[in-house]
Amino acid sequence: xxxxxxxxxxxxxxxxxxxxxxxxxxxxxxxxxGDERGLVECVDGLDPPRPRGQKWVINISTQLGCPVxxxxxxxxxxxxRNLSAAEMLAQVQLILDRxxxxxxxxxxxxxxxxxxxxxxxxxxTLEVLAALPALVGAPALWGCVATxxxxxxxxxxxxxxxxxxxxxxxxxxxxxxxxxxxSRDRARLVPYPHWPLETIAAYGAxxxxxxxxxxxxxxxxxxxxxxxxxVVIRLFDPAHFAVKLTPLNPTTxxxxxxxxxxLRSERAARLEEATLALRESGFDVILSVGDERENEVxxxxxxxxxxxxxxxxxxxxxxVLREIDHGNQDRTQPxxx
Numbered sequence: 001x002x003x004x005x006x007x008x009x010x011x012x013x014x015x016x017x018x019x020x021x022x023x024x025x026x027x028x029x030x031x032x033x034g035d036e037r038g039l040v041e042c043v044d045g046l047d048p049p050r051p052r053g054q055k056w057v058i059n060i061s062t063q064l065g066c067p068v069x070x071x072x073x074x075x076x077x078x079x080x081r082n083l084s085a086a087e088m089l090a091q092v093q094l095i096l097d098r099x100x101x102x103x104x105x106x107x108x109x110x111x112x113x114x115x116x117x118x119x120x121x122x123x124x125t126l127e128v129l130a131a132l133p134a135l136v137g138a139p140a141l142w143g144c145v146a147t148x149x150x151x152x153x154x155x156x157x158x159x160x161x162x163x164x165x166x167x168x169x170x171x172x173x174x175x176x177x178x179x180x181x182x183s184r185d186r187a188r189l190v191p192y193p194h195w196p197l198e199t200i201a202a203y204g205a206x207x208x209x210x211x212x213x214x215x216x217x218x219x220x221x222x223x224x225x226x227x228x229x230x231v232v233i234r235l236f237d238p239a240h241f242a243v244k245l246t247p248l249n250p251t252t253x254x255x256x257x258x259x260x261x262x263l264r265s266e267r268a269a270r271l272e273e274a275t276l277a278l279r280e281s282g283f284d285v286i287l288s289v290g291d292e293r294e295n296e297v298x299x300x301x302x303x304x305x306x307x308x309x310x311x312x313x314x315x316x317x318x319x320v321l322r323e324i325d326h327g328n329q330d331r332t333q334p335x336x337x
Contacts, residue, residue, distance in 0.1 A: 013090050024048055025057075029305055030094065032087055037080065038064060039305045041115050042091040044098055052099065055108045060091040062125055063117025068148055068192040072222070072248060075116040075305075083117070085127040089135060092128075096136065103138040110173070111136070114146035116305070118192075120153045120160075129163045144173040146218070149195040161207055174207060175216035175244070176200050182226035189225065201235045208240040214284065215241050221271065222248040229274040229281075238282035245275065246288045 013030035016039070020026030025045035032038035043059035046052060065079035092111060096103055103109055111132055113119040129143050145160065164172045179189050183196065195203075204215040217236065221227055232243060278285050 013087070013094055015094070020044075028094065030091065032064075032083075039309070040064060040083065040087075040091070041075075041305055042095060043115060044095045052102055053106060055110070056099075056102065056106045057110045057112055058092055058095045059112045059115045060088055061116035062088060062113055062119045062122045066117050067121065068118050068150070068190060070148075070190055072189070072220075082122040082124060085124040085131065088124065088128045089131060092132065092135060103136050103141075106138055106140060108140050108142060109136065109138045110142040110144050112144040112146070114144065114175075118148060118150060119145050120147045120150050120156050123156065126156070126159050126163055129160075130167060133167055140171075141168075142171045142173060143168045144175070146175040146177055148177050148190045148192065149200055151193040151195055157203060164207070165209075169209070170212055173213050173216065174204070175218050176204070177218050177220070179218070179220050179222070179248075180225045181228045181231035185225045189222075197231070197235050201237070201241075205237055205240045216244050217241055218244045218246065220246045220248045227271075227274060229277045232278060232283070233281045236283075238284070242284040242286065243278055244286040244288055245271065 013032055014034070015028055016031050017029040018026055023046065025043055027041055027043050029039055029041055032040065040061035041059075042061060043057070045057040045059060047055045047057060062083055063079065064081050064083065066073070066075045067079040113125055113128075119125040125145070132143065133141060143164070149157075160174075164174075177190075178186065178197070178200075180186050181197070186194070200217075208215050217232065219227060275285050275287065
């Protein structure tokens with residue numbers, strides 16, 4: 001288990017920076033406890049073209065920095081600590097307060113543990129999942145966890161099944177960020193001890209219940225990174241798993257490491273063949289290119305914090321910065337315990 005989180009009873013996160021588009025997403029950078037280094041991101045997001053009343057997505061951070069250190073992710077590096085449950089719930093409350101009364105009327109409100117940090121490395125993520133129904137008060141609340149499946153967290157994942165059954169039966173989305181079918185490429189893309197695909201296949205089959213949303217296998221596909229649909233077909237049961245293919249979105253770290261998305265490369269035609277093979281084998285395949293304006297917003301993990309830190313004068317007291325269009329490596333790896 002990573003370092004113990006602080007136990008605050010009342011958290012008032014300070015908004016220091018915003019950027020976004022109201023009809024796509026607004027990324028909010030908040031400072032925790034007055035700590036100049038305590039910057040995390042949360043997102044007030046939509047699923048264009050659907051309005052907020054149909055679907056509302058709140059993304060929150062679970063850690064200060066991230067110990068996983070994926071070379072394409074701007075949230076990697078500078079890991080400090082886990083966030084407490086209070087600090088995570090405060091992010092949710094901050095976004096809810098931007099739209100008073102909207103939660104109760106929303107047809108689908110998803111709280112997504114998929115911003116800065118690896119949620120499975122923080123025990124408090126489970127505490128937040130248990131507390132959200134009372135805090136949000138939305139009958140259509142969904143929980144969503146995106147994870148790289150860190151090794152050594154088996155007890156956490158067993159408790160996740162219990163929380164799903166108790167608080168979110170039929171309203172939970174679990175996503176595994178795989179990004180490659182090659183163990184060698186996965187080790188390069190996710191430089192933190194993680195489950196092999198066989199373990200994910202066995203766990204996901206137990207996690208998925210009758211009538212529930214299938215477990216997602218997410219592949220943000222990059223050029224020169226292996227993606228073999230036959231590996232997916234051989235290891236995973238389409239009765240329990242769906243496949244989501246997305247571009248590898250542009251980031252500062254990704255550009256520095258030379259990553260280029262497959263969906264906009266010469267291998268895109270091969271991806272169409274892979275998609276067909278998966279569908280013929282019974283898999284639901286989601287090709288999620290997303291709204292190009294999300295890249296303009298800088299809605300990828302860690303980008304807003306990086307932008308804010310690069311533009312502020314370190315010797316000047318920071319006021320809230322806003323860039324909103326209203327018209328439209330040093331890394332401390334925690335122990336695995």
